[in-house]
Amino acid sequence: MSDDASGDPLEDARQTFVRSWGALGTSWGVSRTMAMIHALLLVSDVPLSTDEVMAELGASRGNANTNLRELVGWGLVRRVIVEGERREYFEAEKDVWTIFCTIARERKRREIEPALALLESCLAGTKGLRSAKAKAFHKQLTELAQFVQTANSVLERISASEQSKVIPAILKWLK
Template identity: 60%
Template sequence: MSELDQLKDDFVTQWGALGSQWGINRTMAMIHALLLVSPAPVNTDQIMEALHISRGNANTNLRELISWGLIRQVIVRGERKDHFEAEKEVWKIFCTLARERKRRETEPASMVLQDCINRSKGIKTAEGEEFHKQLTALNEFVTLANTMMEKIATKEQSALLPKLVKLLS
């Protein structure tokens, strides 16, 4: 194995470990990493061989990565097998992740919170009022996070990045 191949393998392994810490399936993160560092589209058999995973595991995670918008299926002329490539532009990946996290996590959380807030309005005990107050504060934060993720996911890097740098300075 060449030094570059070893580095790629290390990256794929570590990205998989990080993915599980971010709440993403380790294999899904490893497939994403493999496609990120692959210079050409890769087919399912190549993914299975590189990561030592089953076809079912590969197919399940490929479908999930496609649904997240992080990879796409591509046609390679002269090949009958499906090939896949990752989005490689970092800002687009970040925006996709922000949009998907919002859709899959913070929007449903906000709906649950709003339902509980509405149902707790009529509880006039001290504990009920404190519960309502706490959920309202939590929902305000989740709503703010949703708004921020929406703004990030729809902005061009060149327009947003200088503002973020200025804000953080």
């Protein structure tokens, strides 16, 4: 069950989507399994259990468990408890805007802020130097830092906004 070319067009499309999304994920620095689980939950209309995820993707329990937990850690997936069931179920946040904001926030925290810290520290370490080389170095890093800082603020501002306020503005600006 749920193999390739099942004959059911919907099932086929799901499979294709989930697998290809997993493949694409790797180029964004997300592990294949994690991307696949996320895709799977995204297009599932009901919450899935660890076992269902395992079955659907052919992944091991450990792998499924780890990646589900990580997705919960990113805030992209919620644990849901089903009345009368002991087993835990998982569902993905479905709203695309919310997903975007969550990812933006997390990447900001995990990747942009460390970069900023690095830049600041390198700048601090060369603050007093007066040689031409030092000045050039300082200037380049300053520009970089300023840009990253701006990007950071933009992401922060955007992801703190209401979708209904931002999207229309963007669409208008695009035109």
